[in-house]
Amino acid sequence: MLSLITSAVIAQQPEVRLTGTVKDEKGNPFPGVTVYVPATKKGATTDAGGKYVLQAPAGGEIIFKAIGYKTMTLPVSGRSSLPVTMEVENAALNEVVVVGYTSKRLSQISSAISVVSGKQLNDVTSNNVGSLLQGKVAGVVVQNPSGNPNVAADVTIRGASSISAAAGPLYVVDGIIGGTANPNDIESVTVLKDAAAAGLYGARSANGVIIITTKSGKAGKTVIHLNTSAGANKMSMGNMRLMNSQQLYDYQKSYFDPATFQQERPANLLSQNTDWMDLAYRTGLTQNHHLSLSGGSEKTQFYVSGNYYNEQGIIRHTGNEVYNLRVNIAHRINDKLKLSTRVNASSRNFENEASGNYGALLLSRLNLPWDNPYNADGSIKMGTEPGWIGREHDNFLHGWQYNFDKGKQITAYADVNLDYYITPHLTFSTYNRVSYSGLRSELYYDVRSKAGRGLGELYNNSSMEQRLITSNRLNYNRQFGEHALNIIGVAEGEKNTFERNSLYGNKIPAGLHIMDAAANIQRSQFGPGTKTENRFTKGLVQADYTYLGKYNLIGAYILESSSRFGANHRSAGFYTLGGSWTISKESFMRSLPVFDLLKLRASYGLTGNAEIGDYQALGIYSYTSQYASNPGSVPAVQGNPDLTWEKTKNINLGLDIDMLKRISLTVDLYDKTTTDLLLDVPVPYTSGYDFVTRNVGSVRNRGIEINLNTKNIVRPHFTWETGFNLSINRNKVLKLNNHEDIAYSSLQWISEGRDLYSWHMRKWAGVDPQNGDPLWEVVTTDSNGKPVVTTTNSYDDATLQYVGAASPKFTGGMTNRLSYKGISLSVFVNFVSGNKVYEESTNDGSEPTSNVRVLPGGRTRWQKPGDIATDPRAVYGGNKNSDLESSRFLEDGSYLRLRNVTLSYDLPERFLRTVKLANARVFLSGDNLWTWTSFSGLDPEMGLRPYATPAGESGNNFQQNSTKYPLARKLLVGINITF
Numbered sequence: 001m002l003s004l005i006t007s008a009v010i011a012q013q014p015e016v017r018l019t020g021t022v023k024d025e026k027g028n029p030f031p032g033v034t035v036y037v038p039a040t041k042k043g044a045t046t047d048a049g050g051k052y053v054l055q056a057p058a059g060g061e062i063i064f065k066a067i068g069y070k071t072m073t074l075p076v077s078g079r080s081s082l083p084v085t086m087e088v089e090n091a092a093l094n095e096v097v098v099v100g101y102t103s104k105r106l107s108q109i110s111s112a113i114s115v116v117s118g119k120q121l122n123d124v125t126s127n128n129v130g131s132l133l134q135g136k137v138a139g140v141v142v143q144n145p146s147g148n149p150n151v152a153a154d155v156t157i158r159g160a161s162s163i164s165a166a167a168g169p170l171y172v173v174d175g176i177i178g179g180t181a182n183p184n185d186i187e188s189v190t191v192l193k194d195a196a197a198a199g200l201y202g203a204r205s206a207n208g209v210i211i212i213t214t215k216s217g218k219a220g221k222t223v224i225h226l227n228t229s230a231g232a233n234k235m236s237m238g239n240m241r242l243m244n245s246q247q248l249y250d251y252q253k254s255y256f257d258p259a260t261f262q263q264e265r266p267a268n269l270l271s272q273n274t275d276w277m278d279l280a281y282r283t284g285l286t287q288n289h290h291l292s293l294s295g296g297s298e299k300t301q302f303y304v305s306g307n308y309y310n311e312q313g314i315i316r317h318t319g320n321e322v323y324n325l326r327v328n329i330a331h332r333i334n335d336k337l338k339l340s341t342r343v344n345a346s347s348r349n350f351e352n353e354a355s356g357n358y359g360a361l362l363l364s365r366l367n368l369p370w371d372n373p374y375n376a377d378g379s380i381k382m383g384t385e386p387g388w389i390g391r392e393h394d395n396f397l398h399g400w401q402y403n404f405d406k407g408k409q410i411t412a413y414a415d416v417n418l419d420y421y422i423t424p425h426l427t428f429s430t431y432n433r434v435s436y437s438g439l440r441s442e443l444y445y446d447v448r449s450k451a452g453r454g455l456g457e458l459y460n461n462s463s464m465e466q467r468l469i470t471s472n473r474l475n476y477n478r479q480f481g482e483h484a485l486n487i488i489g490v491a492e493g494e495k496n497t498f499e500r501n502s503l504y505g506n507k508i509p510a511g512l513h514i515m516d517a518a519a520n521i522q523r524s525q526f527g528p529g530t531k532t533e534n535r536f537t538k539g540l541v542q543a544d545y546t547y548l549g550k551y552n553l554i555g556a557y558i559l560e561s562s563s564r565f566g567a568n569h570r571s572a573g574f575y576t577l578g579g580s581w582t583i584s585k586e587s588f589m590r591s592l593p594v595f596d597l598l599k600l601r602a603s604y605g606l607t608g609n610a611e612i613g614d615y616q617a618l619g620i621y622s623y624t625s626q627y628a629s630n631p632g633s634v635p636a637v638q639g640n641p642d643l644t645w646e647k648t649k650n651i652n653l654g655l656d657i658d659m660l661k662r663i664s665l666t667v668d669l670y671d672k673t674t675t676d677l678l679l680d681v682p683v684p685y686t687s688g689y690d691f692v693t694r695n696v697g698s699v700r701n702r703g704i705e706i707n708l709n710t711k712n713i714v715r716p717h718f719t720w721e722t723g724f725n726l727s728i729n730r731n732k733v734l735k736l737n738n739h740e741d742i743a744y745s746s747l748q749w750i751s752e753g754r755d756l757y758s759w760h761m762r763k764w765a766g767v768d769p770q771n772g773d774p775l776w777e778v779v780t781t782d783s784n785g786k787p788v789v790t791t792t793n794s795y796d797d798a799t800l801q802y803v804g805a806a807s808p809k810f811t812g813g814m815t816n817r818l819s820y821k822g823i824s825l826s827v828f829v830n831f832v833s834g835n836k837v838y839e840e841s842t843n844d845g846s847e848p849t850s851n852v853r854v855l856p857g858g859r860t861r862w863q864k865p866g867d868i869a870t871d872p873r874a875v876y877g878g879n880k881n882s883d884l885e886s887s888r889f890l891e892d893g894s895y896l897r898l899r900n901v902t903l904s905y906d907l908p909e910r911f912l913r914t915v916k917l918a919n920a921r922v923f924l925s926g927d928n929l930w931t932w933t934s935f936s937g938l939d940p941e942m943g944l945r946p947y948a949t950p951a952g953e954s955g956n957n958f959q960q961n962s963t964k965y966p967l968a969r970k971l972l973v974g975i976n977i978t979f
Helices: 002-011 195-204 245-253 258-264 267-273 276-280 357-366 396-400 909-915
Strands: 016-025 032-035 042-045 051-055 061-064 072-075 097-099 104-105 113-117 140-143 154-157 171-172 186-192 209-214 221-237 285-295 300-312 319-332 337-352 403-419 428-443 456-482 483-506 518-524 529-547 551-562 571-582 595-609 621-625 630-637 646-659 661-676 678-682 691-695 698-714 717-737 757-763 764-767 774-781 785-794 798-803 810-820 823-833 836-838 891-894 896-905 919-932 966-979
Touching: 032 051, 097 186, 097 209, 113 891, 140 717, 171 195, 195 209, 195 551, 195 571, 195 595, 195 646, 209 403, 221 919, 276 357, 276 396, 285 966, 571 836, 630 646, 798 836
Parallel strands: 171 209
Antiparallel strands: 016 051, 032 042, 032 061, 061 072, 097 104, 113 186, 140 154, 186 209, 221 285, 221 966, 285 300, 300 319, 319 337, 337 403, 403 428, 428 456, 456 483, 483 518, 483 529, 529 551, 551 571, 571 595, 595 646, 621 630, 646 661, 661 698, 678 691, 698 717, 717 810, 757 798, 764 774, 774 785, 810 823, 823 896, 836 891, 896 919, 919 966
């Protein structure tokens, strides 16, 4: 009764016009906050600038409410202006992250996502975002297929779900599909893994989405950041050791005919001991210098940065040099209109080793230590001179004098974004981008080099890629008491064009590496040129509803069309459903204050994949043929008007637990099944075609992901935090065309019921202890149909069978961060377990003109009857094909790697005030410092999965791991300064 009387009295008091600005905990304008007058039961909602206007009794109170923030009750006290800064309930849970086309607080999210801050991302030194994610996000497997600084890392989210189409994630930069970002300019990276989060990107989200948000300026004084580091890159031999002159001499003596050994391998060979690995590799230098300026006023904020990155490869004559410029500007034209522009441009100079057809990467392992690369006068031999013993008769040092493989790439994109706040609850936004990438490369083999073949050869390649995209969005966001509703509609269009031109010329005089100097000019091995184009259009609507801040439902429908598919099925519909229940907000949980957060999540959705080549659905003729000097055409692609999207159904169940403000645990279970695989299906040769692309087959990935973050010790001067993630994925091919296996290569077949990356070859059965012969398995069946396994020493009689998978059983990473006063130590390890890597590590006398690896520890070679050995008897010319492809060379690729260690010191404030700096930090950082593995080769990561050999390297799809460009150890020193 007293409360009612008091409210009535207050309501009768004279009212004042009350205005103000509400800001969040970071000082940014806070839109959508409910401002409520309890006495009059009237209220308002803050606009896009965080402002509100309402009438209130002069002696009354005002209540400010927002989900995830403490409710604030403040007296009016006759004031006409009342600014407010909201306080979060839980700082970690109220972090704003980008999800799809909107931003949300972690406490509101019903999806499986992971967020990596820019600081966490940049502990490792690299210019590639994918490489920096390695080991930091559960469910994200990152493989560096090469240590070449010009080769990007391969990223897979929750297992590969496609055979012919691309299996990598979709990248979104600053809210628009595509784009690039320098790692130093990144504010955060959000990885969307389930359908509820990734599904808004419809056609290209089946393999997950990586959203990159770049840095922005903030109102206030201009801040200058300078980050600079430099250091050395050095090769790690891993567990591989090549034989030196004496070791090779003794080994060959064991299997050569004694009657001819001294003649073919005279003892004076021991006077020469060339270390070809030392000649091929070097200690390279890495530099990374970044300067940024940010700041602005309440109306205009800016962020401008420049970056120079230069990494010399550990193989001589390889390197990557990048200049990058970024300008982000946001300007509030008025209370209703905001303009944002973002420009990013980079220029990259790259170099690949070009000594010859085999290359230093391979020759450094094959060339014999007995061959001297130099003549008596110090000049460099070609390798074709008399007396050269090595099989390839090639000296990469000679080719390096004249040949080169260099290029330049220019990349630029510009965004123009406009946000129009129609009402405090309704916003129209248009995001637009134009991007361009141009590349030119030049491969030159001088007439004086062996690779020049006495002709002098030049390859000129150029390409251009352009993208235009517009994304128009209508966003309705409102809170009704305990109800919150967000509805977004999007209409999007995209056009991509690609052009490539190639020329080949020969009969070029020495040193004249220009096409005009060629006597003979013709098309290159890549064809004279090509031009392609594709288009995408998309419409979507999403509704997100929250009740009492603890029950959340989200759903979306996406309709997308692509020119890549057949006329009958260019469009497809996709949908997502998700929900969450924040149990910790229930009244019955009050007796369990140990839980800061306890939330259940579930989602289901259908997403798609369109990452195939252009025009595969069309009936196409090729006009690259000639007949009697006249242009001619031949059938090239058989049309398929019914070709359509790959479709992925994704189920996710998640649990989020925060306890004691120190422990944060996230567990996700998922099932991701892809159907309508885009496969090249063989057709009868009488059709005039080799194959036609159709939608057949399916692949399933199931797994569990665990993320654990703990604050182990929190003291005024000492803290210790740990981050740990683990992911387990099981891949299975469910269906193929007519249930027929696909011979993907000589070593990998794709088969129903097996892992997509399954090894298929003859199975090694060991060494015959009586005679040292190699043995392989022969599998037959008895009269009852049961398999019978025997052995044979005949390679041709052995049975081809499945012998393991290249996919790991589990992957993960762990970071420990310790700080004491101004000293900080960060230690980051990543690990992979259970995968098989193909490493052809030795020869048994089959190649006496090639160098040989020292047998790894634990392995022995057969010498006499009765020996139980791992390696067969060495025989001149080879022991019954023991060196040919078989599971003998499949090894456990598990490893634990000390990926990064960083020791830093923040200079004391007293000193900083003296030199007028805001802060300064010096640091020492090391990458790839140590790897624990039983793998006998250079680096198990190079063979994590079978991939095509990157450009600039020798080999084929399943070239042994020992011929891959190894990762480098890096040791850098640097300083970060803020003015």
